[in-house]
Amino acid sequence: MSTTTKSKSVLWDWLTTVDHKKIGVMYLIAGTLFFVKAGVMALFMRIQLMYPEMNFLSGQTFNEFITMHGTIMLFLAATPLLFAFMNFIVPLQIGARDVAFPFVNALGFWIFFFGGFLLSLSWFFGGGPDAGWTAYVPLSSRDYAGLGLDFYVLGLQVSGIGTLVSAINFLVTIVNMRAPGMTMMRLPLFVWTTFISSTLILFAFTPLAAGLALLMLDRLFEAQYFITDMGGNVVLWQHIFWIFGHPEVYILVLPAFGIISEVIPAFSRKRLFGYTAMVFATMLIAFLGFMVWAHHMFTVGMGPIANSIFAIATMTIAVPTGIKVFNWLFTMWGGKITFNTAMLFASSFVPTFVLGGVTGVMLAMAPVDHLYHDTYFVVAHFHYIIVGGIVLALFAGVFYWYPKMFGHKLNEGLGKLFFWVFFIGFHLTFFVQHLLGLMGMPRRVYTFLGDQGLDTFNFISTIGTFFMSAAIIILVINVIYSAFKGERVGADPWDARTLEWATAHPLPEYNFAQTPQVRSLDPLFYEKIHGDGKMKPAEPLQDIHMPNGSILPFIMSVGLFISGFGFIMFNMENPILPPIVVAVGGLAITFICMIVRSVKEDHGYHIPVEEIKAKEVN
Amino acid sequence: MADNLSQPFSKSAMTEEEKVQFQREKKQQVVAFVLMIFLTLLAFLAVAADFLPVMFVIPFILLLALVQFVLQMFYFMHLKDNDHGWANAFIWSGVFIAIPTIAALMLLLGITKY
Numbered sequence: 001m002s003t004t005t006k007s008k009s010v011l012w013d014w015l016t017t018v019d020h021k022k023i024g025v026m027y028l029i030a031g032t033l034f035f036v037k038a039g040v041m042a043l044f045m046r047i048q049l050m051y052p053e054m055n056f057l058s059g060q061t062f063n064e065f066i067t068m069h070g071t072i073m074l075f076l077a078a079t080p081l082l083f084a085f086m087n088f089i090v091p092l093q094i095g096a097r098d099v100a101f102p103f104v105n106a107l108g109f110w111i112f113f114f115g116g117f118l119l120s121l122s123w124f125f126g127g128g129p130d131a132g133w134t135a136y137v138p139l140s141s142r143d144y145a146g147l148g149l150d151f152y153v154l155g156l157q158v159s160g161i162g163t164l165v166s167a168i169n170f171l172v173t174i175v176n177m178r179a180p181g182m183t184m185m186r187l188p189l190f191v192w193t194t195f196i197s198s199t200l201i202l203f204a205f206t207p208l209a210a211g212l213a214l215l216m217l218d219r220l221f222e223a224q225y226f227i228t229d230m231g232g233n234v235v236l237w238q239h240i241f242w243i244f245g246h247p248e249v250y251i252l253v254l255p256a257f258g259i260i261s262e263v264i265p266a267f268s269r270k271r272l273f274g275y276t277a278m279v280f281a282t283m284l285i286a287f288l289g290f291m292v293w294a295h296h297m298f299t300v301g302m303g304p305i306a307n308s309i310f311a312i313a314t315m316t317i318a319v320p321t322g323i324k325v326f327n328w329l330f331t332m333w334g335g336k337i338t339f340n341t342a343m344l345f346a347s348s349f350v351p352t353f354v355l356g357g358v359t360g361v362m363l364a365m366a367p368v369d370h371l372y373h374d375t376y377f378v379v380a381h382f383h384y385i386i387v388g389g390i391v392l393a394l395f396a397g398v399f400y401w402y403p404k405m406f407g408h409k410l411n412e413g414l415g416k417l418f419f420w421v422f423f424i425g426f427h428l429t430f431f432v433q434h435l436l437g438l439m440g441m442p443r444r445v446y447t448f449l450g451d452q453g454l455d456t457f458n459f460i461s462t463i464g465t466f467f468m469s470a471a472i473i474i475l476v477i478n479v480i481y482s483a484f485k486g487e488r489v490g491a492d493p494w495d496a497r498t499l500e501w502a503t504a505h506p507l508p509e510y511n512f513a514q515t516p517q518v519r520s521l522d523p524l525f526y527e528k529i530h531g532d533g534k535m536k537p538a539e540p541l542q543d544i545h546m547p548n549g550s551i552l553p554f555i556m557s558v559g560l561f562i563s564g565f566g567f568i569m570f571n572m573e574n575p576i577l578p579p580i581v582v583a584v585g586g587l588a589i590t591f592i593c594m595i596v597r598s599v600k601e602d603h604g605y606h607i608p609v610e611e612i613k614a615k616e617v618n
Numbered sequence: 619m620a621d622n623l624s625q626p627f628s629k630s631a632m633t634e635e636e637k638v639q640f641q642r643e644k645k646q647q648v649v650a651f652v653l654m655i656f657l658t659l660l661a662f663l664a665v666a667a668d669f670l671p672v673m674f675v676i677p678f679i680l681l682l683a684l685v686q687f688v689l690q691m692f693y694f695m696h697l698k699d700n701d702h703g704w705a706n707a708f709i710w711s712g713v714f715i716a717i718p719t720i721a722a723l724m725l726l727l728g729i730t731k732y
Contacts, residue, residue, distance in 0.1 A: 175704045199708070203715055239723050290715050294726065302726050 016549035018102035019509055023109050024088030025405065030113050031080035037120075038072035039472065041065040043465055046429070050462040052450035062446035063130040064148065068119075070133030071152065074248065075159060076116040078390050082255045083112075083166060085397050086194045088405055090170065092500035093188045095179025095516045100172040102547045103597070108166030110557035115159025118564050122151035125572070132444065134245070135215070137226040137237040142219050142571075150571050153216045154564035160205050160212070161560070167201035170194055179499070180538040181518035185279070188498045188522075189272060192279050193258030196286045197251050203290070204247035211240035220570045235300055242293035250289040253385065254282060256393035257324060260346050263396045264328050266496045267343040268335030271522055274327040281320035281327075288317045298369045307366035314364035321357055325350060341415030345396035348423055352392060356384030359434065374444070377437025383430045395422070395475075403493045407506055408486035414478040418471050425467025432457040432464075497525035502535045504616050510544045513612050544607045552593045559589030650693040657682050 014022060045065050048057040057065065091099055099105050122128045129152035131140040140149050174187070174195045187195070215237070217223035224230035226237050265272045272278065294302060294310040328350050337343065359381040363372055372378060395418075402410050436457045441448060448454050491505035502524045503511055514537035520526035527533055563586025569579035632640065661679045664670055691697045697706055 171708075199711070202708070203712060233727060236727060239726065243719060243723070287715070290719060291722075294722070306722075306726055 013549070015554050016106075016551045018098075018106045018547050018549055018553075020087050020091050020099050020102065020105060021405075021507065021509070023105055024084045024086075026109055026113075027080045027084035027087060028405075030109075030116070031077050031084055034072050034116060035077035035081065036472070038069045038077055039469070041069040041072075043469055045069065046462040046465040048446060049448070049458050051459070052452075052455055053447050057446065059446045060127070060130065063132075063444075064128035066444060067130055067132055067135075067148075067152070068128045071119065071129070071156070072116075073386070074133065074252070075156060075163075076112075076119070078252050078386070078394075079163060080112060081394050082197075082252065082390075083163075085190075085259065085394075085401065086170060086255065087166075089401060089500055090191055090194050091173065091177065092404075092503060092511055093191050093498050094174060094177060094182055095499050095512060095518065096173065096177035097511050097515075097544065098547070099169050100177055101169050103550060103553065104165050104169050106550070107553035107556060108162045108169065110553045111162030111165070111560060112159045113162075114557045114561035115155050115157070115162060115564075118158055118561055119151055119155030121565070122148045122155075125151070125568075134238075134241055136241075137215070137234040138228075140215065140219075141226060147568065147571055150216075150219060150568040153212050153219065154567055157209065157212050157216070158560050158564045160209055162557075163201060164205045164209075167198035167205070170198040171202065174198075179512075179515050179518050182523075185276070186518060186521045186523070188258075189261035189275070189278055189282075190255070190258035193254040193261075193282055196282050197254045200247045200251045200254070200286055200289065204244045204251065207240055208244035211237060211244065214240070216567070220567060235297075238297055238300065239293070242296045243290075246293040246296065247286075247289045249385065250286055252390050254286065256349075256390045257282065259393045259397040259400070260328060260349050261324075262498065263342050263346040263400050264331050265522075266400070266494055267338045267340065267346070268332050269337075270331055270335040271497070271525075272327070273330035273333075274323070275521060277323055278327055281323040284320040285317060288313065288320070292317065295364055295366075295369075298366045299373045304366075311364050311366040315361055318357060318361055325354060325357075340399070340412055341410070341419055342396045342399035344416065344419045345392050345399065348419075349389065349392040349396065352384060352388035352426075356381060356388055359384065372437065374442055375437035376433045376441045376443055379443045380430050380433035380437060383433070387426055387430065392423075395419075400494070401500075402482075403489050404500055404503075404507065406483075408482055408488050409493060410478050410482045411486060414474060414481065418474040418478060421467055421474060422471035425464045425469075425471055428464025428467060429461050430464070432460050436461070492524075495528075497522040499523055499535070502527075508612075508615050510546060510607060510612070513544075513616050514541055515539050541609055541612065543609060544612065545604055546607060547604045548602055550597075550602070552597050556590045556593040559586045559591075559593065562586030562589065647693055650689050654686055654689055657686055 014026065017023065017026075042065075044057060045062060048054050048062060050056075087099070087105065091097070126147050129135070129140075129145070129148035131145050131149060131152075135149065135152060139145060140152075174191060178187070214223070214225045218226055218232075224232045226232045226234055228234060261272055261278060292310055292314040294306060295314045298307050298310075332347065337347075339347070359377070363369055363378065363381055399410055399415055402408075436454060437443075439453055439457075441454050441458075448458070491503060492501040494501070499516060499518070502516060504513065516523070516535035517538040519530075519536070523535065527535055563583050566579050566581070566583030566586055569575040569577070569582055572579070575582075630637070661682045664675050664678055691709065695705070695709060696702045697709060
C-alpha cells in the first residue's frame, strides 16, 4: 500500500524523493537561492561602479564577485531553474508517469546541489575564485590563483556530473516514455528544446569535464598542460573552454525558446505558427552552436582565415534564430491575445532577444571585434541574451506554470508591477552599457577615473540595478502573498493546449491515472474542439507501479562532495587530515552506495485502483 | 498483484531463438574483448620497444585506436543492432560534431610537435 510509505517526516520525504515533480520544485528552490546570491553580488559590483574611484569593494573582492557572479548565474542558477521546468513539465507534456530513471533524476539534483555547495564554501577558505568565470589559464594557474580556483575546478566538476546525468535522463525519457500517439513531430516545443538542449549538454559538458580535469591535474598534481614554461599551451584551455562555453549559451537559451513557444500560443489562442520550421530551426541552431566557439577568441591571433570562417559560421546562426522570431510574431498575428503577466514577459522577450542578437552579429564581425573585445559592449550583449532572453523566459514560465506546480495563481496586479519594474530596470542597466563599451570602458575593471565621459552612464546603469532588485523583492512578496491569498484554480486555468493541463487537480504523484491517447499536436486543445474536452485513455484503469524513494542519491552526492573537498585539501596549508584519505574516503562512500544500489532489489510499490478512483473524483 | 511482481520468474521469458541469439552475442563480445586487450598490449609494446622508429609507431597506434573504436562501437555500444536507431543517431551526430571540432582545434593550435 502506498500509505505505508508515507509515514516518514516531511524532511525525510523530500530528501529521499524520486518524484520528478518534487525534484523539479527542489531545483526551483535551489536555483532561486543561487540566483539571489549571484544577484546580490551583481548589485554590490554595480554600487562599486556607481561613481568613479569608489571604495565600496576592494579590487580583490570585486574580482571574486565577478567570477562567482558569472559562474553561479550560468551553472547554478540558469541551468537548474530551466531543469526545474524540464523536470516538472516534460513528463507531463509527453503523458508519462515519471522520467525514465527516477533514481538517477534525484542523483542529478543532489550532485548539482552539493557541487554548488562546494563552490560556495570557497568564501570560508580565503575567498572565492578570482580569475573570471572563464578561468583563463595563466591567471588560473597555481602561480597566480589561490585556493579559490581549486573550489571552482572541483565544484564545477561535481555539479557538472549532476547536469550530465540529468540530461541523459531527459533524452531517454523523451525517446522512450511518450504516450501512445505522441510522435516526435507532435511533441510540444518545450519538450523538443529540452531534448535538443540535453543533446548539447551530452556533447558539450564532456569537453568541459576534460578541461577541468586537465586544470585540476595542473593545479593539484603539477602536470603541465597549460604551463608554457614546460611546453604547455595556454590557448588550448581557451579552446576547450569555449568548445563547451559556446554551446552552453544554446543549452540555456533553447529551453527558454521552448517556454516562449508554449506561452505565446496559449495566450494568443492560436496554434504555433510553423511548428516544423521551429523544430528544424532548433536543431540547426544546436548544430551551428558547436562550430563557432572560436569567435570568442578573435583577438587571440588565430589568423585571418580562421577568423573569417568562424565569423561567417557565427553569423549563419542568425538565420534559424530569425525563423523562430518571425514564427513567434506570426503566432501572435491575428490571435486573440491576453496580456497577463506571463504573456507580457513572453512578448517582451521577442524584441529584447532580437536586440541581443543584433549586437551578437556585430560582435561576430572579426575585424570590428578587435574594437569591441573586452569592453562593456560585450557585457551588454551577453546580458541582453542571458537576462533579456533566458531570465525573461524563466519569469514567463514561472507565471504560466505556477498554477500547475502549486495549485494557485500568482497575483496578477503584483505580477504586472513586477514585470514593468524589472523590464525598465533591465533596459536601464544594460542598454547604456552598449554606449559605455563604445566609449571604450573595459570590462572586468573594479573602478574607473572621473571626467572621461563614463560617469553618467555608469550611474544610470547602477540605478537600473536597483530597479531590478526592487522587482525581485516584489516577486518574493507576490509569492508569499499568493500562497495565502492567491486565486485557487482548477486543473486548466488558462484553457491551454498541451497535455500537462489534462492532469487531475491536485496533481497526483502518478500524473495520469490512465495514459492518454494523443491524436494531434496540441492534444488537449484537439480534444476540446473535436472531442469532449478530456483526453481519451490509452489503457484500462489499473494498479500503478511506482518507484520507492531512496536516501542513496543524497549519500552518494555527499560522498562526491567529501571527495572534492579532499582534492582541494592538497593545496591547503595545514590540512587537518591527510588529503588523500579524505579524497579516497569520499569516493569510497559513493562507490559503496553504488554497490548497495546494484545488489539490493527494490521493486517499488503499487497504488491500488480504489485509491486512484478516490483521487480522480476531485 | 503487487506481491506477484516482486517474485523472481521461475524460468526465462526468452524464446529458444532469443537464447541462441543471446549466446552468440555473448561469444562475440568475449572475442571482441580479448581482441581489444591484445590490441592494447600491441600498442603498449610498440611504444615500449625502443628499436621501433617514432614515425612508424605513431601511425601504427593510431590505426590500432581506430580498430578499437570500431570494435567498441559495434560490439559494445550496439551500433550493429537494428533496434538501436536512437542510440545510433546520437553516436553518429557525436562523431559528426567531434571530427570537424577536433580537426579545427588541431589546425588552430598548429601541430608542430608530437
